[in-house]
Amino acid sequence: MIYSGAAISVQALAGGIAEFKFDLANESVNKFNRVTLEDFKNAIDAVKADSSIKGLVVTSAKSVFIVGADITEFVGSFAQGEAAIVEWTLSGNQIFNAFEDLPFPTVAAINGIALGGGFEMCLVCDYRVMSTAAKVGLPEVKLGIFPGFGGTVRLPRVIGIDNAVEWIAAGAEKRPDAALKDGAVDAVVAPDQLHAAAVALVQQCIDGKIDWKAKRAEKLNPVKLNMMEQMMAFNTAMAVVVGKAGPNYPAPKLALQAIQAHASLGRDEALKIEGKNFAKAAVTPQANALIGLFMADQAVKKASKKHEGKGSKEISQAAVLGAGIMGGGIAYQAASKGTPIIMKDIRTEALDLGMGEASKLLGKQVEKGRLTPADMGKTLSRIRPTLNYGDFNSVDIIIEAVVENPKVKTAVLSEVEGLVKEDTILASNTSTISITYLAKSLKRPENFVGMHFFNPVHMMPLVEVIRGEKSSDEAVAATVKLAQKMGKTPIVVNDCPGFLVNRVLFPYFGGFDMLVRDGADFQAVDKVMEKFGWPMGPAYLLDVVGIDTGVHAAKIMAEGFPDRMQPNYKSGTEIMFENNRYGQKNGKGYYVYEQDKKGKPKKVVDQTTYELLTPIAAARKEFDAQEIIDRCMIPMVNEVARCLEEGIVASAAEADMALIMGIGFPPFRGGACRYVDQIGVANYVALCEKYAHLGKAYEAPQLLRDMAAANKKFFG
Structure with missing residues (x-):
C-alpha cells in the first residue's frame, strides 16, 4: 500500500x-x-x-x-x-x-x-x-x-x-x-x-x-x-x-x-x-437562497425517514376512488413507479377519462423516446379500472379522490372502510376539508390520513401528508412511503383548514383582492409579482386554479380563520365567479383564453373584466412595485409563521420546501422563511407595522416579534 x-x-x-x-x-x-x-x-x-x-x-x-x-x-x-x-x-x-x-x-x-x-x-x-x-x-x-x-x-x-x-x-x-x-x-x-x-x-x-x-x-x-x-x-x-x-x-x-x-x-x-x-x-442572495433550498431538501428527506421509521407496513397494492383527471393522474403516477393500483368509479365514462389521462401521459413519454411502447403497455397493465369493490380486500392503501364535498367524501370513506382489511390505510386527497372531521364517520380513524396531491399530479413534486387528531404513526409512515414510491416529496403536516399550502396561499390571494379593491390594475399586479419571481401573477394563477375552486376554498379558509381571512368587502374574484368566469376551465376569468398554435390556452386581456370590477373597486391608480409586493407577500409570510407557531408544520425548512414545490414560490428567494431572513426579521416586523392598518393578516405574529427582539433568524 x-x-x-x-x-x-x-x-x-x-x-x-x-x-x-x-x-x-x-x-x-x-x-x-x-x-x-x-x-x-x-x-x-x-x-x-x-x-x-x-x-x-x-x-x-x-x-x-x-x-x-x-x-x-x-x-x-x-x-x-x-x-x-x-x-x-x-x-x-x-x-x-x-x-x-x-x-x-x-x-x-x-x-x-x-x-x-x-x-x-x-x-x-x-x-x-x-x-x-x-x-x-x-x-x-x-x-x-x-x-x-x-x-x-x-x-x-x-x-x-x-x-x-x-x-x-x-x-x-x-x-x-x-x-x-x-x-x-x-x-x-x-x-x-x-x-x-x-x-x-x-x-x-x-x-x-x-x-x-x-x-x-x-x-x-x-x-x-x-x-x-x-x-x-x-x-x-x-x-x-x-x-x-x-x-x-x-x-x-x-x-x-x-x-x-x-x-x-x-x-x-x-x-x-x-x-x-x-x-x-x-x-449573492440567490446563492444563499438556493444553497438554503438544497439544505432544506436534505432536512425534508431526513424528516421523511424519521416518519417512515415509525411504521413497518409496506405498500404493494394501492387503490384510488374516483377516476377522472385527478384519479387518472394518481393512478398513472403510482403505476409508472411500479405500484399496482385499482381505479374505482361509479361511472364508466369517468373510468374511460382516467385511463385516457394515464394513456395520454404515457404516450407523451413514448413520443419523447423516454419509454418504449412495450413499457407503456406494462405500466397501463398495473392500472385496473373497475366499477365495483371486488378486489378491495387485498388493498394496502386507498386514496379517496372524489368530489371536494364533505358529505360525498364521508359516505364514500365509510362505505369502503367496511370492505377492506383492518389494517388498510385510507387517505383522502382533499385540499381543504378537515381530516379530523372526515375521520368522525370512520370506525378506525387511526388508519385515516390526508394525502393531498397537487394538480397536475405528474408534474407537481409535493404531497402533503396530513395527520388528523387520531391518525396513527403507522398510517402516516405508510402514506409517506407510498408518496416516495410514487416519486413525490412528502411533507407531513397537522390538520387545520387548508392544511399548510392552501392555508398560506389564500392570504396571498386576499392581499391581491385588497389591491384590486383599492384601485390597482390586476394586470399590473400580475406583472410585478411575475417579475418578483412567481411563475404567474395572482389573477392568472386564480384563472389556472379555477375561480370557482378558489371561491369555494376561500370560504373554508374564512370560516377557519375569520379574524384575518373573512373579507368585509366584495372581492374581484367573487365578481368573476358570480359572472360565471371560472378561468381557463371555461375560457374566461380575469383574462379570456384562446388556443395558441400548439392548442394550449393563451391569456388575452378582456375589457369586460374592468367593467365588471368597476362597482367594487376604487378609482384606478398606479401602485409602487414594492408596495404591490409587500401587500401580496406579507399575509402569506405571516400565515407561514403562524403555521410554525401552531406546529402545523414542524420546521422552517419543511415550510419553505412545501411552498417551493406546491405553489411555485420563487426558488431563488428560498421560501417564505428565508425571504424574511434576507429582509431581516426586525425589518420585516417593521414592514408589518407599516401595513397593519390593512387588517389582522398584516399584523406580525408573536413568533416573528419574539425573533426580532432576540435578533434571531429562521436559518443560521
Missing part, C-alpha cells in the same frame, strides 16, 4: 501503474469535504514520493464516483466575504493542480455519478473513461454558484467554449453518449470493463502510443481560438445565457464572464479569475 487514509487509498497494480481510490469512510458516497481534501493533499504527496509509479488510475470504491463538494460543510465559508471565498477556492485548486501536474499519465475511471467537484476531479486527469451506468456534469448553477475547482478553466479547453458554456450555464447531468459526443470523456465502456479499459489506456500512455503530455498541455494553455473567434463565440453565448437565466439567476452570467476573461490565459492565472467570479456568485 502506497497510501491509506480516511478518504483515499493508493496501491500498486502491475507494471508501475497505481490505483488512486476514493472511499470516504463512514459515508455512503464520496464527496469533497475537509477530510477528503486533506487526504487528497496527503495522497498526492505520497504518490510524488514513490518513484516506481509510471501511471495512475483514479477509481471509486463506491457505486458513485464523487457526488461533488460537501456544500453543507463549506457554506460557512461563504458568509465570510469574497476575499475569504477566493482564498478557499485557490487553496482547493492548489491541491487539484498538484494532482494535474504529476509527472506521469492519469486516467479517471468514472463508474457512477461524477458531479460538480467530482467531475472537476475527472477533468484534472489526462483522460476519462466512463461507464455506461455513469452520469457527469457541473450542476453548481442550481445552487446559485458555478464550478470553483477549475471547471470553468478546464472544460472550455477540453470540449470548446460553446459546449462548455452550455454544460456550465444549464447545469444539466450528462449521460455517457452526450459526454462522449461533446468530448468530455474519451471512451465509454460497459461497467464490468471499466477498470480494465482505464488501466489499458494508462498503459498505452506509458508505452508512448498516446501523447498524454500534449493532451495535458491543452488544459494548461489558453483556449485555441483567436480574439475574433472568441469574441463571436462569447457574444452569442452571452445573449443566450442572459436570455435564459434572466436577472434573478446571476451565476450563469458570472461564469460566462469568467470564462471570457480567462480564455486567453494559462491555467494558474485563469484559476484566479475563476475564484474571483465564484466569490461574487457565492455572496
